[in-house]
Amino acid sequence: MNRKRTYGDAIAHSLGLGLDASVTLATRSLPKSQIGISRLSVGRGQLGMTATIPPEDTFIVAIYLTEVKRHELLSRGRPFLTQGYAPYSMRIVNLVNEFSAYITCPHETLVFYIPRASLNEFTDDSGLRRIASLACVPGTTDPVLKHLALSLQSAFERPSEINQLFLDYMALAICAHLSEAFGESKACAPVIKGGLTTRQAERAKEFMAAHCDKDVSLLDVAKECGLSRGYFAKAFKTSTGMSPHQWRLNYRIDKAKVMLLETSSSIAEIAAICGFADQSHLTRVFAQLVGDSPANWRRQRCS
Numbered sequence: 001m002n003r004k005r006t007y008g009d010a011i012a013h014s015l016g017l018g019l020d021a022s023v024t025l026a027t028r029s030l031p032k033s034q035i036g037i038s039r040l041s042v043g044r045g046q047l048g049m050t051a052t053i054p055p056e057d058t059f060i061v062a063i064y065l066t067e068v069k070r071h072e073l074l075s076r077g078r079p080f081l082t083q084g085y086a087p088y089s090m091r092i093v094n095l096v097n098e099f100s101a102y103i104t105c106p107h108e109t110l111v112f113y114i115p116r117a118s119l120n121e122f123t124d125d126s127g128l129r130r131i132a133s134l135a136c137v138p139g140t141t142d143p144v145l146k147h148l149a150l151s152l153q154s155a156f157e158r159p160s161e162i163n164q165l166f167l168d169y170m171a172l173a174i175c176a177h178l179s180e181a182f183g184e185s186k187a188c189a190p191v192i193k194g195g196l197t198t199r200q201a202e203r204a205k206e207f208m209a210a211h212c213d214k215d216v217s218l219l220d221v222a223k224e225c226g227l228s229r230g231y232f233a234k235a236f237k238t239s240t241g242m243s244p245h246q247w248r249l250n251y252r253i254d255k256a257k258v259m260l261l262e263t264s265s266s267i268a269e270i271a272a273i274c275g276f277a278d279q280s281h282l283t284r285v286f287a288q289l290v291g292d293s294p295a296n297w298r299r300q301r302c303s
Contacts, residue, residue, distance in 0.1 A: 008036015008113035010095065011060065014050045015042060015103070023156055024113075027164075027171035033121050035171045036113035039065075039156040043106050052077075052100040059119065059134045061112040061178065063090045063149045072102035081138055088146040091138045092182060110149050110156075112174060122175040126230035131183035144177050161277040165208075166245040168218035172233050195239035196232075200225040204236060208248045212255065213275040218244060248275075253289050256282060260298040267294050 007026040024038040064085040073081040075097045085091070093099060114134075123130050136142075152170060155162045196204065207224045208216065221244055222232035236244050252274045259270045271282035286294045 033118040038111040055098040057116045058095045059114045063110045065108040089141045133184045164215045164217040196235045
């Protein structure tokens with residue numbers, strides 16, 4: 001039975017993973033190309049030799065979420081790399097080398113699917129030199145990528161709560177770090193270094209506020225300011241001290257507070273109006289940012 005294909009699922013497809021064992025998301029942070037992010041749960045049914053992945057000029061960054069004592073990678077049917085991986089260690093390969101693998105144990109992996117066209121578009125858009133290649137010593141543990149992987153791991157555990165703004169921002173952060181830390185060519189000075197103008201910051205906030213119940217992308221917000229995605233993401237954080245995703249979460253919570261105090265709407269209704277996936281999503285974010293549940297917070301102030 002053929003598995004339905006999704007963008008960026010080359011590794012999952014080669015492993016024969018079904019929808020219950022893999023989740024693949026594509027970002028919209030770049031206008032002409034996409035980046036895929038997959039979480040793979042490799043079980044006993046995938047042990048042994050995988051199918052060969054047809055060659056394509058795409059970088060695969062694999063971060064192992066669980067320990068793998070031995071992993072065998074083959075290129076064009078010949079042994080290429082055999083070693084173990086500690087949790088949150090990584091490997092980078094280019095699929096142009098036509099890979100297959102011999103799987104020796106169950107494990108979980110976070111996989112970034114980055115076509116060269118996407119990497120080129122990111123560097124061009126950010127005012128950086130194009131990267132000839134991405135490479136690292138297999139088994140490297142990078143603290144920045146570990147932190148990003150942990151953030152994405154939490155998001156993948158609740159896929160209904162993943163919003164496009166968060167995903168786009170994470171994809172740009174990953175591309176920026178990979179280019180700087182593992183790119184063959186080091187970045188040149190950015191074309192623009194400052195933050196947003198007052199008007200640009202206001203416009204970005206106005207747009208995100210007006211669409212707080214919708215899944216807008218980083219590109220959507222950047223266009224409203226007449227800026228590229230790469231510059232906007234960096235400039236917004238320089239100007240506000242937080243990412244666009246973080247700012248919008250805070251805005252949604254502030255809006256929820258007003259509704260909790262000034263309306264008789266249920267918490268589930270407030271969650272929907274403020275752009276949360278459901279009541280539990282609002283409750284979880286509210287507790288993280290406010291330190292209390294919406295119900296308790298409302299009760300203490302309305303009693």
